[in-house]
Amino acid sequence: MDPAVxxxxxxxxxxxxxxxxxxxLSLQPGEIFGLLGPNGAxxxxxxxxxxxxxxxxxxxxxxNGISVLENPRLARQYLGYIAQEVALDKVLTGRELLQLQxxxxxxxxxxxxxxxxxxxxxxELGDWADQKTGTYSGGLRKRLDLALGLLHQPxxxxxxxxxxxxxxxxxxxxxxxxxxLKAAGTTILITSHYLEEVDALADRVAIIDRGVxxxxxxxxxxxxxxxxxxxxxxxxxxxxxxxxxxxxTLLQALPCVQEVIVNEAQGNSLNLVVEAQADALMTVxxxxxxxxxxxxxxxxxxxxxxxxxxxxxxxxxxxxxIAAAGSRDLKAExxxxxxxx
Amino acid sequence: xxxxxxxxxxxxxxxxxxxxxxxxxxxQTPTQPPGLFSPAFxxxxxxxxxxxxIQLQRRPSTLMAGVIQPLMWLILFGALFQNVPQGxxxxxxxxxxxxGAGIIVxxxxxxxxxxxxxxxxxxxxxxxxxxxxxxxxxxxxxxxxSALFIAAMSLVQTAAIVxxxxxxxxxxxxxxxxxxxxxxxxxxxxxETALSLGLSFALPxxxxxxxxxxxxxxxxxxxxxxLVPLSFMPGWLQVVASLNPLSYAIEPIRYLYLHPDWGFxxxxxxxxxxxxxxxGALGILLAFCGGALVLVQPLLRRRMA
Numbered sequence: 342m343d344p345a346v347x348x349x350x351x352x353x354x355x356x357x358x359x360x361x362x363x364x365x366l367s368l369q370p371g372e373i374f375g376l377l378g379p380n381g382a383x384x385x386x387x388x389x390x391x392x393x394x395x396x397x398x399x400x401x402x403x404x405n406g407i408s409v410l411e412n413p414r415l416a417r418q419y420l421g422y423i424a425q426e427v428a429l430d431k432v433l434t435g436r437e438l439l440q441l442q443x444x445x446x447x448x449x450x451x452x453x454x455x456x457x458x459x460x461x462x463x464x465e466l467g468d469w470a471d472q473k474t475g476t477y478s479g480g481l482r483k484r485l486d487l488a489l490g491l492l493h494q495p496x497x498x499x500x501x502x503x504x505x506x507x508x509x510x511x512x513x514x515x516x517x518x519x520x521x522l523k524a525a526g527t528t529i530l531i532t533s534h535y536l537e538e539v540d541a542l543a544d545r546v547a548i549i550d551r552g553v554x555x556x557x558x559x560x561x562x563x564x565x566x567x568x569x570x571x572x573x574x575x576x577x578x579x580x581x582x583x584x585x586x587x588x589x590t591l592l593q594a595l596p597c598v599q600e601v602i603v604n605e606a607q608g609n610s611l612n613l614v615v616e617a618q619a620d621a622l623m624t625v626x627x628x629x630x631x632x633x634x635x636x637x638x639x640x641x642x643x644x645x646x647x648x649x650x651x652x653x654x655x656x657x658x659x660x661x662x663i664a665a666a667g668s669r670d671l672k673a674e675x676x677x678x679x680x681x682x
Numbered sequence: 683x684x685x686x687x688x689x690x691x692x693x694x695x696x697x698x699x700x701x702x703x704x705x706x707x708x709x710q711t712p713t714q715p716p717g718l719f720s721p722a723f724x725x726x727x728x729x730x731x732x733x734x735x736i737q738l739q740r741r742p743s744t745l746m747a748g749v750i751q752p753l754m755w756l757i758l759f760g761a762l763f764q765n766v767p768q769g770x771x772x773x774x775x776x777x778x779x780x781x782g783a784g785i786i787v788x789x790x791x792x793x794x795x796x797x798x799x800x801x802x803x804x805x806x807x808x809x810x811x812x813x814x815x816x817x818x819x820x821x822x823x824x825x826x827x828s829a830l831f832i833a834a835m836s837l838v839q840t841a842a843i844v845x846x847x848x849x850x851x852x853x854x855x856x857x858x859x860x861x862x863x864x865x866x867x868x869x870x871x872x873x874e875t876a877l878s879l880g881l882s883f884a885l886p887x888x889x890x891x892x893x894x895x896x897x898x899x900x901x902x903x904x905x906x907x908x909l910v911p912l913s914f915m916p917g918w919l920q921v922v923a924s925l926n927p928l929s930y931a932i933e934p935i936r937y938l939y940l941h942p943d944w945g946f947x948x949x950x951x952x953x954x955x956x957x958x959x960x961x962g963a964l965g966i967l968l969a970f971c972g973g974a975l976v977l978v979q980p981l982l983r984r985r986m987a
Binding site: 448 | 697699703704722728729736737741811814816818
């Protein structure tokens with residue numbers, strides 16, 4: 342059976358910017374696949390190439406075994422695309438936009454007549470369906486956007502940052518909706534720079550950084566791969582430098598502790614990588630007591646996807662976000678994206 | 683694709699018609715691309731055109747301004763030229779008769795030139811992506827939908843100008859002549875809309891598009907026979923005006939107004955290089971239109987492949 346989506350050796354350059362250097366992915370039918378990475382990593386460019394909005398410089402892209410580059414029109418019939426920013430015609434009503442969408446996909450009138458009210462019900466648009474979309478709230482706009490993208494029942498639904506800018510309630514509703522869709526057999530590709538989103542939704546994940554896939558697998562496998570547990574420790578709410586250094590030296594001497602990092606941004610809290618063992622917390626606390634140091638707070642956790650990213654790139658997602666925000670020319674990127682090819 | 687999941691909210695909405703339609707899609711092969719004459723092309727074009735008319739219906743100010751503006755041209759330009767010496771306007775008996783043709787063409791041209799603006803805004807807001815990710819039979823449907831909309835607007839405007847000119851004493855061409863006026867307007871609109879849409883795909887944003895419209899619109903008006911006859915212009919401007927496609931729309935309409943005995947062999951314009959017949963002018967307009975459509979094809983392909 343063909344993979345639902347196959348991307349292999351994808352390269353895409355915008356002027357001097359190498360947006361995607363080498364991305365390869367394979368999605369099995371019916372799974373949710375997460376593309377995780379900081380802003381500017383190449384996630385959006387990758388899915389623009391997949392959804393025939395940009396022509397790659399090199400690489401192979403297939404949807405249900407159909408080459409997107411050779412038969413874009415055929416491939417488009419199987420794809421549903423939900424952009425990060427909801428673009429609606431504010432003068433038209435939701436129902437009118439759904440009818441437009443139906444015609445763009447050449448849906449027979451008989452099919453559209455049943456399907457449109459069903460989508461209105463499914464996305465709980467209710468009476469809003471006959472109001473101009475200019476009057477919609479953010480959550481309502483997103484729901485209509487989902488209804489539009491799903492109207493032709495795509496085999497593969499592609500969502501770019503599906504919950505950016507949404508309130509928490511709408512976000513969890515979108516998550517549940519995507520899980521329902523998956524249960525119904527739809528293959529879903531999401532991009533996100535939210536760890537929790539990918540962790541909560543994705544069956545498999547690829548972490549992408551500066552245009553390259555740096556790790557991929559199930560979230561669990563990725564976490565197991567880097568191994569160990571994480572302990573976050575605060576000596577005091579705001580620990581003085583000397584105490585933090587003292588604690589670091591003390592804890593580094595323990596056999597179960599692999600690494601200690603002092604996080605200055607978090608009031609000199611200590612981040613420890615320890616062997617995954619049940620009494621690690623006890624051992625650490627005991628050692629602190631022995632060194633006459635207090636414990637303000639301590640917590641043990643499994644490694645997160647951020648730790649996977651950290652292990653591969655030497656920086657956290659947040660660091661990468663901040664660095665990227667400083668160096669990005671958003672205006673130029675927006676123009677490039679608008680130009681398409 | 684098989685699914686073993688239990689039915690839930692999303693699976694429950696499947697219906698037989700939808701599944702039959704999806705099966706028909708799956709049976710398609712790459713060797714059957716629907717063309718410009720397929721039902722699919724008609725369906726998408728009608729849908730895009732309908733959207734433009736719904737917008738117009740809910741924002742009727744565009745139509746009102748579109749009708750009022752050429753009538754103001756007609757009255758103001760008429761007053762402006764009221765005291766020019768007899769004979770300046772060639773065969774025309776009144777300046778209104780002379781200016782009517784120019785204003786019809788200029789109005790249609792202006793509407794078509796602006797056709798790219800809404801498309802540019804769709805591009806900037808991301809709405810155009812809905813069209814670009816859809817399996818359109820051909821992206822010419824985007825061009826055709828805009829052209830149909832602008833053509834309908836232009837015909838309403840033309841009808842208003844013709845009616846007001848008649849009221850001001852310019853008379854009316856015969857029914858065939860009126861049909862020919864409509865054909866000339868439609869040809870110009872289709873070609874010019876294609877060029878404007880081409881610009882809306884090629885230029886970086888609406889600021890640049892507005893700049894191009896700004897520097898194109900009035901110079902093309904003044905470098906045509908819209909306001910004064912060819913014979914009144916200096917030699918160099920005669921050459922420029924004879925190369926301006928607008929002149930090839932204006933002069934035939936003007937001729938139809940003045941000569942009830944018109945024929946396709948009638949000379950409508952004496953360009954510096956040749957006498958242009960009515961049939962010749964129509965041929966040149968059609969060639970302009972065809973050329974514009976061919977010219978934008980690579981833009982539709984490349985920008986939106």
